[in-house]
Amino acid sequence: MMNKSILVVSGLTMDFGGIRALDRLDLDVGPKEIVALIGPNGAGKTTFFNCLTGIYLPSDGDIRLVSPQTGRGSRLNGLKPNKITKKGVARTFQNIRLFSQMTVLENVMIGRHCRTSSLIMGAILRTRKTRKEEQETIDKSYDILEKVGLSEQANEFASSLSYGAQRRLEIGRALATEPFLLLLDEPAAGMNPQETADLVTLILQIRDEGHAILLIEHDMKLVMTLSDRIFVMDYGKKIAQGTPAEIRVNRAVIKAYLGEDVGPDNA
Amino acid sequence: MITVKEVKRSLLVSLWFVFLTFPLMVIKVNPYERTVSWRWSNMVYVAIGTFVISLLAKAWFVRKERRMARQQDSCHARIPIIQRILQRPGYRYPLAAFLLGAVLAFPHLFSTYQANIMTTALMYIVLGLGLNIVVGVAGLLDLGYVAFYAVGAYSYALLNLHFGLGFWTVLPVGGLLAALFGVLLGFPVLRLRGDYLAIVTLGFGEIIRLILENWNAFSKGPSGISNIPRPGFFGLEMSLDQAMIYMYYLMIGLLLVTIFVVNRLQDSRLGRAWLALREDEIACQAMGIDKTRTKLIAFSLGAFWAGLIGVIFAAKTTFVNPASFTFMESAIILSIVVLGGMGSIVGVILGALILVLLPEYLRALSEYRMLAFGAILVAMMIFKPEGLIANVRRIYCYQGRKSNTALKNDE
Ligand SMILES: Nc1ncnc2c1ncn2[C@@H]1O[C@H](COP(=O)(O)OP(=O)(O)OP(=O)(O)O)[C@@H](O)[C@H]1O
Numbered sequence A: 001m002m003n004k005s006i007l008v009v010s011g012l013t014m015d016f017g018g019i020r021a022l023d024r025l026d027l028d029v030g031p032k033e034i035v036a037l038i039g040p041n042g043a044g045k046t047t048f049f050n051c052l053t054g055i056y057l058p059s060d061g062d063i064r065l066v067s068p069q070t071g072r073g074s075r076l077n078g079l080k081p082n083k084i085t086k087k088g089v090a091r092t093f094q095n096i097r098l099f100s101q102m103t104v105l106e107n108v109m110i111g112r113h114c115r116t117s118s119l120i121m122g123a124i125l126r127t128r129k130t131r132k133e134e135q136e137t138i139d140k141s142y143d144i145l146e147k148v149g150l151s152e153q154a155n156e157f158a159s160s161l162s163y164g165a166q167r168r169l170e171i172g173r174a175l176a177t178e179p180f181l182l183l184l185d186e187p188a189a190g191m192n193p194q195e196t197a198d199l200v201t202l203i204l205q206i207r208d209e210g211h212a213i214l215l216i217e218h219d220m221k222l223v224m225t226l227s228d229r230i231f232v233m234d235y236g237k238k239i240a241q242g243t244p245a246e247i248r249v250n251r252a253v254i255k256a257y258l259g260e261d262v263g264p265d266n267a
Numbered sequence B: 001m002i003t004v005k006e007v008k009r010s011l012l013v014s015l016w017f018v019f020l021t022f023p024l025m026v027i028k029v030n031p032y033e034r035t036v037s038w039r040w041s042n043m044v045y046v047a048i049g050t051f052v053i054s055l056l057a058k059a060w061f062v063r064k065e066r067r068m069a070r071q072q073d074s075c076h077a078r079i080p081i082i083q084r085i086l087q088r089p090g091y092r093y094p095l096a097a098f099l100l101g102a103v104l105a106f107p108h109l110f111s112t113y114q115a116n117i118m119t120t121a122l123m124y125i126v127l128g129l130g131l132n133i134v135v136g137v138a139g140l141l142d143l144g145y146v147a148f149y150a151v152g153a154y155s156y157a158l159l160n161l162h163f164g165l166g167f168w169t170v171l172p173v174g175g176l177l178a179a180l181f182g183v184l185l186g187f188p189v190l191r192l193r194g195d196y197l198a199i200v201t202l203g204f205g206e207i208i209r210l211i212l213e214n215w216n217a218f219s220k221g222p223s224g225i226s227n228i229p230r231p232g233f234f235g236l237e238m239s240l241d242q243a244m245i246y247m248y249y250l251m252i253g254l255l256l257v258t259i260f261v262v263n264r265l266q267d268s269r270l271g272r273a274w275l276a277l278r279e280d281e282i283a284c285q286a287m288g289i290d291k292t293r294t295k296l297i298a299f300s301l302g303a304f305w306a307g308l309i310g311v312i313f314a315a316k317t318t319f320v321n322p323a324s325f326t327f328m329e330s331a332i333i334l335s336i337v338v339l340g341g342m343g344s345i346v347g348v349i350l351g352a353l354i355l356v357l358l359p360e361y362l363r364a365l366s367e368y369r370m371l372a373f374g375a376i377l378v379a380m381m382i383f384k385p386e387g388l389i390a391n392v393r394r395i396y397c398y399q400g401r402k403s404n405t406a407l408k409n410d411e
């Protein structure tokens, strides 16, 4: 598995002043794989995503990305977030960050930004190329909304959506950037059981379309059913990795979670 | 609808106002005759006036809250009346035709003096539309917008003085120079956020003004540059009145072009990126938008329009000096954008007309003019903080069919 991974993280370390939020973390994701990253609150999972997507600059370590299409590898450390997205990594946010004063459709259209190119002159003169590109953006965005089940609400403000729908819109917006690696930060948080079940179907569908998925989640049932492999971290360190069956019986994991709420916290 | 509690509150408000205005409104000291007259009737007016106004305001808020509550039930946002009129094609074209007719006939129906005021208003509309891109759409609080206006004005004044260049040559040059300044300033500054950006741009505006004031060899200092030629029309000789009217039509033309361009920009890939940037920078970057570049484009485009209007300003007044480019100008242009409703073209037009024409026609109130101006702005912020024209998003139509898009992907 190692030699054909699309994401290889080695020795990733992130310091905030005195706090070491990530401590020499190693992780890898293969093509079309669903990998879960779990750990107690404050373990450093979101920080890991922020390092991957260029929002934080890691203090040490190496992040390498290999495009499954071209097979070419590149180092992500120090790249700006938008460059990383363009390379094919997209994410959702734990604390939803939609553009609330824009419509649902426009939110997805923003995701198309990095795959389109028209600029000032194209916009003013509305050339054939620009018009074609716009229509393509609109059509592709509608298709994505259909996929995440929001096409009915396409022209409503994003802020008017329910919590679960907003999480799905975040996924749709990320998909619009055409990523081959999708990072989901607690996609099921705040969802009811029905919504969570729909989410599982959606994630599997996205995987079947060829995207690899790295997923942070506290809902253990979801993690155990979806994941091919699981990484467990605590206090910034990786404490275990393996298949769901292996993780379920791992001593270190049980110890880390002991006294904590292991079950789903669907508050 | 209005409870006893609210009546009590209004009474309290009116008492407080009576107390506050007592020395001003009631006591009148005549220093020559050394007498003091007590105008008790004024006190009664203040008491009744504030009581009624306070009650009305309260009632208004209650109504608004109830309306908001109702709105929550229906998922579609309520569209304000002006927008409803504008959106209906049956009204739209007659309205546009009427407006165009009125605008074209204006200088012939009224005095040149009126046309002149209107030209000023038109200039502020274009300035507002320019700043609207920066502040309203892209959300970059620029308090030094007047600096780019000054760059435009002085580029015409200086290029004409030293090289004898004419208005039509300098018009684009002034715009481009201002845009260049926008890029130069924006590059280091645009990584700052919110308040910090506001302070730095404010400083920049003042620096430009101070340079113009103190660098005598370059800009002739506070005495300014005079005898700047008015715009020519194929070498035609024009009387002062004709020149004024010509200026008016020129501004109408520029305004139409500006509306066209700004409208297209807002409704484009770039315009959407600006809006998204205003809402959430981090999410924007995570969606692959180059933050710095997108901001820089907005900033320099805004500066471009300020530059254009600067050139026109110099040509209109035939005289520039640094006193025309104080912070007050930036503040007025910013108020236009905020009053109109951030990001709305119609809003900016209304905002500019109100803010420029109102003080002009309130001249009768002489010293209370600025007071009234302030009161209107404050009332606006209380009753309609989202501006005159609220945010309405475009509805996009899906054109491909499922099978079609699948085919398109294969191409
Ligand atoms: N910008 C920052 N500055 C300082 N400390 C930070 C910063 N971001 C995160 N941390 C710290 O890093 C640690 C890990 O936080 P992180 O948000 O990554 O946890 P998490 O695993 O995502 O937790 P949760 O399950 O609650 O989302 C915490 O102790 C947090 O306080």
Ligand SMILES: [Mg+2]
Binding pocket: A045, A046, A047, A094
């Ligand atoms: Mg987290």
